[in-house]
Amino acid sequence: MKGLFEIMTNKEWMINPEFVHGIRKALEQNLNTHAAFEKPQKTCGFVTAIDENGCVYYPEEYQISEDGNQVRSQWALKDENAQNFPFVSVLTVDGPITRNGGGCSYGSVDHRNMMINAANNPLCRGHIFIIDTPGGTAWAKNDYEQAINYARSLGQPVLCFIDGDCYSAGMYIASLCDERYYMHPKDGVGCIGVMGAFYTEADGSTNKFTNETYHEIYDPESYDKNREFRDIANDGNTEKFVAELAELGVEFRRDVKKACPKAKKEHLHGKIFTAEEAKGILVDGQSTFLDCIHRCFDLYNGTAKPIKREITTDDQGTDTEGTEKEPKNASTSATVASSAQEPTTAPSSKKDNNNNFNQTHIDMKNYPLISAACGIKEGEIEVNAEGTFMNAPLLDSLETKLNTNEQAVADAKQKATTAEQKLADLQAKFDALQKEHDAAKTLSDETAATLAKKNEELTTLTAKKDEEIAALTTKKDEEIAALTTDKAKVEEELKGAKESLATAEQTIADKDAQIAALTEEAGKEPAAGTAPGNNGEGAQVTEPHTAYPTWNPSDPVGSKKAIEKYKRDNGLL
Numbered sequence: 001m002k003g004l005f006e007i008m009t010n011k012e013w014m015i016n017p018e019f020v021h022g023i024r025k026a027l028e029q030n031l032n033t034h035a036a037f038e039k040p041q042k043t044c045g046f047v048t049a050i051d052e053n054g055c056v057y058y059p060e061e062y063q064i065s066e067d068g069n070q071v072r073s074q075w076a077l078k079d080e081n082a083q084n085f086p087f088v089s090v091l092t093v094d095g096p097i098t099r100n101g102g103g104c105s106y107g108s109v110d111h112r113n114m115m116i117n118a119a120n121n122p123l124c125r126g127h128i129f130i131i132d133t134p135g136g137t138a139w140a141k142n143d144y145e146q147a148i149n150y151a152r153s154l155g156q157p158v159l160c161f162i163d164g165d166c167y168s169a170g171m172y173i174a175s176l177c178d179e180r181y182y183m184h185p186k187d188g189v190g191c192i193g194v195m196g197a198f199y200t201e202a203d204g205s206t207n208k209f210t211n212e213t214y215h216e217i218y219d220p221e222s223y224d225k226n227r228e229f230r231d232i233a234n235d236g237n238t239e240k241f242v243a244e245l246a247e248l249g250v251e252f253r254r255d256v257k258k259a260c261p262k263a264k265k266e267h268l269h270g271k272i273f274t275a276e277e278a279k280g281i282l283v284d285g286q287s288t289f290l291d292c293i294h295r296c297f298d299l300y301n302g303t304a305k306p307i308k309r310e311i312t313t314d315d316q317g318t319d320t321e322g323t324e325k326e327p328k329n330a331s332t333s334a335t336v337a338s339s340a341q342e343p344t345t346a347p348s349s350k351k352d353n354n355n356n357f358n359q360t361h362i363d364m365k366n367y368p369l370i371s372a373a374c375g376i377k378e379g380e381i382e383v384n385a386e387g388t389f390m391n392a393p394l395l396d397s398l399e400t401k402l403n404t405n406e407q408a409v410a411d412a413k414q415k416a417t418t419a420e421q422k423l424a425d426l427q428a429k430f431d432a433l434q435k436e437h438d439a440a441k442t443l444s445d446e447t448a449a450t451l452a453k454k455n456e457e458l459t460t461l462t463a464k465k466d467e468e469i470a471a472l473t474t475k476k477d478e479e480i481a482a483l484t485t486d487k488a489k490v491e492e493e494l495k496g497a498k499e500s501l502a503t504a505e506q507t508i509a510d511k512d513a514q515i516a517a518l519t520e521e522a523g524k525e526p527a528a529g530t531a532p533g534n535n536g537e538g539a540q541v542t543e544p545h546t547a548y549p550t551w552n553p554s555d556p557v558g559s560k561k562a563i564e565k566y567k568r569d570n571g572l573l
Contacts, residue, residue, distance in 0.1 A: 060092040061089075061114055083123060086297075093111070093129055096135070099139055115147035119147075127148075130161050131161065131163070136169045136170075155300065157295075161292045162174070164183075166187070178307075181283065181291075183289070196242075258407065262310070549562040
């Protein structure tokens with residue numbers, strides 16, 4: 001369970017990202033009862049161990065003889081009599097690398113203790129790591145480094161045998177070993193770098209599986225507690241965490257470069273290679289597991305020499321990553337062995353006027369930097385007629401110091417580059433904000449001008465509207481006055497028409513009364529007289545009256561004229 005918790009909670013990883021995303025999803029589903037883990041049997045593909053009871057098992061750790069025929073489990077080291085043959089200790093690093101391991105694998109703490117325990121056995125002749133891993137936690141490196149350095153201090157070589165993938169933290173472990181070999185040309189190596197991978201929730205967020213609300217509440221004085229996590233979860237601010245990763249990355253590249261001096265810039269920044277592509281750079285060559293066993297014994301016995309790590313320089317020095325450049329000519333190259341070498345000569349810096357050497361030793365007080373680099377004192381460098389000599393330990397010390405300084409310069413350049421990039425990013429953000437500000441100001445100015453124009457147009461329209469309303473009001477008043485005058489005139493005409501009508505009606509009434517009177521009274525005999533001039537034509541018949549005109553209120557003038565005409569035509573006037 002401890003290893004499981006480590007995978008879920010650790011934030012700094014040296015690992016292939018494909019594994020990170022896969023294991024995160026698997027763990028998430030498992031914890032929410034969507035999937036179940038199976039506990040596989042620990043296996044090793046190279047040897048089969050048979051215990052005293054005849055039971056066959058496949059250990060991840062064991063001791064093996066030079067011929068490969070004798071195998072013991074790590075548990076045999078607890079009994080002085082059980083381990084009775086010279087051996088190479090074998091540890092298998094497969095799957096994700098964690099410090100605490102789990103039910104299915106060992107962690108770096110387990111391997112550290114196993115390796116130190118094996119190194120303390122007088123029959124131990126060396127160590128081999130069988131590696132097939134995507135990488136793992138950044139902190140496991142410290143455990144492996146401690147154990148490897150301890151074994152190396154006892155004169156025991158440490159080899160790496162890659163069978164599958166050796167990525168990121170696995171490559172870090174490999175770089176700590178003295179030599180590195182691979183099983184198949186298509187085995188994967190590289191992916192050198194550091195990444196952050198962890199899950200966090202923002203304060204107040206809701207879990208999609210449990211519907212629980214997540215809260216973080218802190219003591220007011222604990223304002224820096226979990227600051228980097230809170231910055232990422234709540235504000236998306238990764239600056240501090242990225243700085244931590246950058247620091248680990250500098251250390252990672254420095255250590256790999258130290259172990260693999262031929263590594264170029266392209267090898268140190270996360271790219272993945274096949275073992276064949278990285279041969280002679282990140283790995284030393286192809287081998288079998290049994291050949292690695294033989295190699296360990298030979299190195300321990302002194303029948304084989306360690307691999308020389310060539311460091312080449314030219315007039316231009318190294319590039320910004322601390323990687324060496326190809327030499328311009330053979331005279332500019334130097335070879336430094338990883339073990340003791342024959343004394344190497346160097347020209348003396350002290351000559352007399354005749355260019356002859358005249359000292360028996362060099363006063364190193366005059367060379368404080370060299371003294372500090374080599375760890376030497378006055379009188380430890382001999383001078384004779386042939387020149388000044390430095391022994392192998394002094395050369396190794398000087399080379400280590402120079403390499404450290406070189407890497408420090410490279411790291412400083414890298415940090416400077418990172419700082420410059422951050423500055424460039426900040427400048428870009430500033431420029432973008434300035435552009436947005438200028439655009440906003442321009443828009444504001446344009447908006448103000450548009451508003452002023454609209455206000456001016458509104459003022460003009462308002463004045464025009466007021467003028468039109470005043471004109472319409474005046475016109476309306478005039479029309480009303482004219483209509484009022486016409487109304488009065490019509491009313492006057494109507495009054496006259498009514499009077500005329502009354503008169504006409506009275507006249508009619510008088511006529512009707514006369515007719516009625518004439519009808520009721522007997523007629524007198526007409527007096528004889530002269531015959532009418534139109535005798536024989538009959539009496540003159542008056543034409544009957546036409547209909548009396550009706551009054552039309554909408555046309556009083558026309559109605560009055562029609563009535564007057566009627567009266568004239570009918571002799572009523």
